[in-house]
Ligand code: SF4
């Protein structure tokens with residue numbers, strides 16, 4: 001599309017107090033339509049990998065937990081897998097099952113968090129509150145199992161730090177039952193609601209070809225119909241035995257379009273999948289040790305002698321996370337530690353997703369890949385050469401006004417989504 | 421279906437625990453002062469689960485000064501007191517991972533259920549364990 005001189009640039013970011021990681025978008029807009037976007041990342045470089053080089057591996061484990069507050073099981077699991085490969089540590093079977101249980105619990109809470117955020121970006125705060133209210137159940141269970149509501153400190157090299165005690169099993173079962181009973185209501189609220197559909201259908205499309213060539217991962221790729229899930233493609237822990245299958249909108253009887261709606265479908269279905277996995281693990285989990293190093297001094301001594309390199313991978317709620325580690329004998333600190341988080345792979349999918357969309361759809365499209373940054377705090381608009389500032393509230397107002405607009409035109413006409 | 425849920429919500433207890441008071445007091449500190457004087461009652465916090473990881477409890481008698489906890493602590497919470505061969509913990513820095521508890525060879529450290537630790541002074545007595 002030839003860009004005329006009516007194309008203006010809207011920079012967003014990089015500093016947003018509400019963002020976990022600052023990022024800068026520069027939108028080229030023509031009227032209400034986005035003609036292109038430029039993304040600049042890298043404002044939140046904390047030098048975590050470098051910090052690890054001054055800490056022993058146990059301290060590094062807790063540092064990895066702080067890469068992301070939501071993925072605070074995914075990162076420790078991935079680094080332990082990498083270190084275990086590098087040092088040749090066996091993980092007892094029970095610990096592997098427990099790790100699966102903990103990571104699936106994390107997936108549930110992360111996807112529900114996303115669903116709430118998405119509802120908020122659309123202006124459905126009722127749905128946000130409802131989703132986050134039910135999300136408390138899984139957080140309570142995580143607190144019950146780990147002792148912490150967030151940053152669970154559960155995996156350790158060679159196993160996990162806490163078992164699911166027999167008296168806790170009914171609580172896990174109760175959580176599974178609770179969400180199973182709720183799932184239909186959630187699907188109803190998100191997927192069968194005409195106004196949600198109007199705001200998400202055919203919005204922010206990522207075609208399968210684009211998803212493939214841009215190396216999208218996680219629900220972002222699966223919503224476009226790619227059968228891509230690390231748990232299925234390169235099984236680790238006991239995921240191979242559990243037979244995890246990548247979930248695409250086809251599992252909901254829909255032909256994937258790769259829009260925001262499909263991303264909601266995938267995430268909500270994955271909540272159900274995680275419930276099944278947790279239940280299976282709970283019943284199939286063998287008895288036995290939960291770590292191969294019950295004594296911490298022994299673990300420290302073993303890790304100090306270890307030499308080699310290892311790669312760990314894991315399907316985090318947002319997609320594939322990879323940790324690489326190199327250890328040298330006689331050195332307690334990792335020599336090299338490299339982390340690739342899922343948002344890094346998904347960042348480029350924003351470019352085709354934003355193309356030819358409306359400004360009011362920016363929040364929901366940005367949120368649809370579930371980045372570690374999803375709230376817009378303020379936008380700087382340069383209109384006719386005079387700068388002005390649009391606050392996050394203004395963007396939210398635009399988004400809400402659009403929801404109002406589309407719902408008003410909704411009711412009597414049978415619709416198939418997307419007709420804005 | 422969502423309408424039904426919303427409607428029934430009108431007649432059920434709110435999901436949020438109204439800690440520390442049913443209605444937000446003008447001054448929380450003033451309110452807590454009144455609670456101390458017995459002029460107001462506190463809405464108690466949600467009880468913590470049995471294996472909660474709160475403020476670390478330290479048994480000074482048991483401690484042998486081996487410094488293992490200092491080696492594993494990711495947040496540099498623990499200070500060694502060489503003259504007495506004991507430790508001092510600066511709780512304001514603590515991440516409540518309880519790795520020190522796992523590491524201690526003589527069980528001198530334990531997870532306690534205390535979590536109401538906010539303070540304006542990070543080196544106050546409540547935030548220093550020794
Ligand atoms: S709980 Fe963790 S952060 Fe706190 S003192 Fe112990 S090891 Fe350090």
Ligand code: SF4
Pocket residue numbers: 482483484485486487488489490506507523524525526527528529
């Ligand atoms: S690990 Fe235990 S015994 Fe050793 S210094 Fe720490 S508290 Fe004392």
